[in-house]
Amino acid sequence: MAKKIIKRALLLIFGIFLLLLLILFAPGIWHHWITYPRYDREVEELQELRKEVVPITNLKTYRGVLHVHSYLSHDSRGTLDDIIPAAKKDGIDFIFLTDHPHGDIDTLPKGYRGIHEGVLIEPGSEKQGFDCWPLQPAIIDWKINKDTIAKNIVSKGGIIFYAHTEEPHNWANPDYQGMEIYNFHTDTKDQSPVPILFNILVNGHKYRHWALREFFNEQTTILSRWDSLNKIRKIVGFSAVDSHENQNLRARYLDDGRILWVGNNNHVLDTMEVKFWNNWLFDKPDKSGWVFKYLVDTYETGFNYITNYVLADSLTTKSLAENIKKGHLFTSFKTLGDAKGFQYYGLNRNDSVCAIMGDSAKLDQIKTLQAASPLPGQFRLIHNGQTVHISPEGKYKFIWSDPLERGAYRIEIHLKMQGKLIPWLYSNPIYIY
Numbered sequence: 001m002a003k004k005i006i007k008r009a010l011l012l013i014f015g016i017f018l019l020l021l022l023i024l025f026a027p028g029i030w031h032h033w034i035t036y037p038r039y040d041r042e043v044e045e046l047q048e049l050r051k052e053v054v055p056i057t058n059l060k061t062y063r064g065v066l067h068v069h070s071y072l073s074h075d076s077r078g079t080l081d082d083i084i085p086a087a088k089k090d091g092i093d094f095i096f097l098t099d100h101p102h103g104d105i106d107t108l109p110k111g112y113r114g115i116h117e118g119v120l121i122e123p124g125s126e127k128q129g130f131d132c133w134p135l136q137p138a139i140i141d142w143k144i145n146k147d148t149i150a151k152n153i154v155s156k157g158g159i160i161f162y163a164h165t166e167e168p169h170n171w172a173n174p175d176y177q178g179m180e181i182y183n184f185h186t187d188t189k190d191q192s193p194v195p196i197l198f199n200i201l202v203n204g205h206k207y208r209h210w211a212l213r214e215f216f217n218e219q220t221t222i223l224s225r226w227d228s229l230n231k232i233r234k235i236v237g238f239s240a241v242d243s244h245e246n247q248n249l250r251a252r253y254l255d256d257g258r259i260l261w262v263g264n265n266n267h268v269l270d271t272m273e274v275k276f277w278n279n280w281l282f283d284k285p286d287k288s289g290w291v292f293k294y295l296v297d298t299y300e301t302g303f304n305y306i307t308n309y310v311l312a313d314s315l316t317t318k319s320l321a322e323n324i325k326k327g328h329l330f331t332s333f334k335t336l337g338d339a340k341g342f343q344y345y346g347l348n349r350n351d352s353v354c355a356i357m358g359d360s361a362k363l364d365q366i367k368t369l370q371a372a373s374p375l376p377g378q379f380r381l382i383h384n385g386q387t388v389h390i391s392p393e394g395k396y397k398f399i400w401s402d403p404l405e406r407g408a409y410r411i412e413i414h415l416k417m418q419g420k421l422i423p424w425l426y427s428n429p430i431y432i433y
């Protein structure tokens with residue numbers, strides 16, 4: 001009798017365990033066979049509708065990422081062998097690194113800089129809530145007052161942007177020039193990661209781009225803060241993938257022949273003797289020495305997830321930095337479609353261009369606002385945080401000829417995908433005074 005009860009209890013536990021596994025993995029399996037192939041098809045179909053936009057200025061458009069970590073940060077192991085191939089695959093022209101300094105004194109330039117296989121790299125730091133690029137040799141003492149640090153960097157021609165804008169900042173500080181309007185790391189904080197992690201176990205390889213998109217939520221609080229700040233003065237908006245390539249499991253051989261296992265955030269998990277099964281588990285060492293890699297947040301997926309597009313004269317730090325500070329920048333979720341070619345500008349009464357995104361124009365001199373997109377979408381015009389116009393879906397061009405008022409006018413484009421309208425592109429505003 002007792003044996004029977006134990007048998008039944010074990011069967012019940014086993015049944016519950018199987019049911020639990022099914023509940024946890026079923027959404028991922030559904031996505032793998034149904035949802036994500038459909039999403040890929042939608043992206044391909046949208047690409048077929050691509051129309052090149054005739055440029056309205058001599059500026060070229062460069063794709064870049066502005067918040068990236070390398071091995072110089074305590075929580076990343078990324079080297080150029082990881083970063084550059086990812087950038088080239090994604091069509092990224094420039095990377096402004098933001099490595100966490102070790103200790104309170106930070107010396108720049110540090111680590112990587114210059115052109116590497118056609119990709120421009122500029123070193124910078126992330127500390128005290130800043131994305132900071134001095135753009136010239138500098139020693140930063142991170143112990144001193146934050147506002148003083150910002151003043152010192154900006155007064156010498158550098159860039160101070162606010163990182164992680166979900167956290168408190170001195171918004172009234174007069175020196176910082178811009179803020180993150182989207183940060184992938186920020187976006188991962190606002191929901192339980194557990195269902196997404198089970199989905200990643202199923203889809204983290206073939207459909208990593210969609211599995212990570214499951215974290216996406218429109219950052220409405222951050223966007224409305226950006227709008228309210230722009231009523232007072234120009235604050236450049238940009239996106240950050242905050243790429244570390246550090247959510248993973250990796251192994252490499254140590255000099256003494258043992259194996260080092262590294263887990264999330266570059267934490268060393270263990271060192272161990274080589275076991276018989278290593279022969280089939282491990283590959284030949286890659287360029288960085290890894291013999292085993294299970295990667296989740298790769299640079300390649302991150303750089304494509306959301307991308308900054310800067311309108312500049314040339315692929316040089318000087319030209320890019322000048323134009324980034326001017327707000328000649330828009331940002332877009334490149335996984336959904338490449339936004340290169342997008343234009344947003346104001347015309348005067350002679351139909352000449354008198355402002356592009358980031359610029360200011362006098363109320364009595366600007367007549368219309370216009371925008372053009374390489375992919376068809378729904379244009380939204382936002383004035384001082386209020387949506388003043390929503391265009392029909394599937395449009396390539398937007399013209400606003402109603403009377404203009406003072407304030408900041410920015411454009412969003414939303415795409416009809418996945419059965420709904422989803423934000424795809426954010427421009428910097430044109431400021432009318």
Ligand SMILES: [Zn+2]
Pocket residue numbers: 067069098126242
């Ligand atoms: Zn970061």
